[in-house]
Amino acid sequence: MRSPVQEGLMLLVSAILGLGLAGCSRHPAGPAHAAEAGVPAGEIGSRLPDFSVKDLQGRSISSADLRGKVVLIDFWATWCEPCKREMPGYQKLLDSYGSRGFAVIGFKFDTMTDAEDPSQFAKKLGIRYPLAVAPDELKAQFGGILGLPTTLLFDRKGILRKKVIGFEYTDAFEAELKPLL
Numbered sequence: 001m002r003s004p005v006q007e008g009l010m011l012l013v014s015a016i017l018g019l020g021l022a023g024c025s026r027h028p029a030g031p032a033h034a035a036e037a038g039v040p041a042g043e044i045g046s047r048l049p050d051f052s053v054k055d056l057q058g059r060s061i062s063s064a065d066l067r068g069k070v071v072l073i074d075f076w077a078t079w080c081e082p083c084k085r086e087m088p089g090y091q092k093l094l095d096s097y098g099s100r101g102f103a104v105i106g107f108k109f110d111t112m113t114d115a116e117d118p119s120q121f122a123k124k125l126g127i128r129y130p131l132a133v134a135p136d137e138l139k140a141q142f143g144g145i146l147g148l149p150t151t152l153l154f155d156r157k158g159i160l161r162k163k164v165i166g167f168e169y170t171d172a173f174e175a176e177l178k179p180l181l
């Protein structure tokens with residue numbers, strides 16, 4: 001006859017083994033496999049959504065233009081102080097790695113009144129990568145945007161490899177970016 005403590009330990013060991021085995025499968029759980037399985041938009045392993053918008057200068061930007069490139073998507077706003085700190089770093093990354101197949105697109109949030117003219121804001125920060133207003137449909141295609149800035153890094157196959165909501169140092173994105181080039 002087992003004591004209550006022994007019974008409890010047996011149940012605990014059984015539960016741990018059961019949970020451990022539940023996570024096993026024949027396929028790796030890496031992001032590339034997850035994308036095949038239909039990971040929800042905006043989650044690591046999801047695909048870059050199809051989109052087509054006009055930038056602040058009226059030029060077309062589409063996901064089709066980004067195929068085969070490593071892509072950083074940045075959701076920002078003129079009133080967002082952390083955005084102002086991040087964006088020049090993304091321009092530097094583009095200057096350094098653009099010739100190796102890296103692209104940056106900035107999508108401006110329009111839920112609040114701009115603190116200043118978006119084109120002047122970008123010029124003052126030295127931003128030359130394409131900037132466009134993010135309509136609600138586009139935000140939804142990226143899984144919804146929960147805070148600003150939100151930055152997403154996609155590999156050459158269009159698979160989301162890194163997502164940060166809030167400020168992140170450029171060095172952290174550069175470390176993730178280099179192996180994808």
